Amino acid sequence: MQLLQLKELSKNYLTKKQVICALKNINISINENEFIVLVGPSGCGKSTILSIIGDLEKKSGGKIEFNKKNIKVGYMFQEDALLPWLNVLDNCMLGLKIQKRVTEENKNYVKSLLKKYGLESFEKSYPKELSGGMRQRVALIRTLATKPDILLLDEPFSALDYQTRITVSDDVFKIIKEEEKTAILVTHDISEAISMADKVVVLSNRPSIVKKIYDIKMDKKGLPSENRKNEKFNFYYKQIWKDLDHYEN
Numbered sequence: 001m002q003l004l005q006l007k008e009l010s011k012n013y014l015t016k017k018q019v020i021c022a023l024k025n026i027n028i029s030i031n032e033n034e035f036i037v038l039v040g041p042s043g044c045g046k047s048t049i050l051s052i053i054g055d056l057e058k059k060s061g062g063k064i065e066f067n068k069k070n071i072k073v074g075y076m077f078q079e080d081a082l083l084p085w086l087n088v089l090d091n092c093m094l095g096l097k098i099q100k101r102v103t104e105e106n107k108n109y110v111k112s113l114l115k116k117y118g119l120e121s122f123e124k125s126y127p128k129e130l131s132g133g134m135r136q137r138v139a140l141i142r143t144l145a146t147k148p149d150i151l152l153l154d155e156p157f158s159a160l161d162y163q164t165r166i167t168v169s170d171d172v173f174k175i176i177k178e179e180e181k182t183a184i185l186v187t188h189d190i191s192e193a194i195s196m197a198d199k200v201v202v203l204s205n206r207p208s209i210v211k212k213i214y215d216i217k218m219d220k221k222g223l224p225s226e227n228r229k230n231e232k233f234n235f236y237y238k239q240i241w242k243d244l245d246h247y248e249n
Ligand SMILES: Nc1ncnc2c1ncn2[C@@H]1O[C@H](COP(=O)(O)OP(=O)(O)OP(=O)(O)O)[C@@H](O)[C@H]1O
Pocket: 013, 014, 015, 020, 022, 040, 041, 042, 043, 044, 045, 046, 047, 048, 049, 206
């Protein structure tokens, strides 16, 4: 079932000196439980799309249609943004605290997520005592704590080294699928996009339009690290690499 639709979405940023046309007629539809990945050249407007969906930025034109009322959005960014002076459990409770939704039930939900995803014994630990991968898992659990309908992930793995990035992509993917969430992830990494996505949306240079949308179909689709070895993987990689040709307009 469709969860949200971007229709002819456009965005102009007005600065003192100029008007920057970031997005032009973006059309994307997102189904429930779908994992969408946005790729595109630097500065093409990927973060802008997430900010508009999350209502952090106003659109200049077009429509966003949600099929539910009061849809809740959860964010996860490049930096895990955990507060160093709070322990893991308190960091995970932060969003609920801000929204004044700290109840026994919600706290138990957070604790159950920490347990399910191997962080139970780190509840009282501080972020600096965790590895980069564990911090990203904590950041995701904090995002899930408020039970969002859709997760917006803006280059969540780019601060991690390559090895950690592969394992954390598996972890985050598993959690998102198990918790049956809809997600939109932004990345510069074509391999990451293909290995995680149901659909890859390729954006053009600014002003950005949707250049191509790929339904990633593989036999025996599994965890991202397994999908990287799938025989279809190279086919999609070559196509998307071509689409992202930076010298073309
Ligand atoms: N608040 C703002 N004011 C003015 N211009 C902005 C603002 N935010 C973004 N832009 C411009 O809009 C364009 C799109 O920016 P955006 O951050 O969405 O790109 P991006 O695809 O996420 O880039 P990157 O891959 O580098 O993260 C860029 O040219 C950027 O300079």
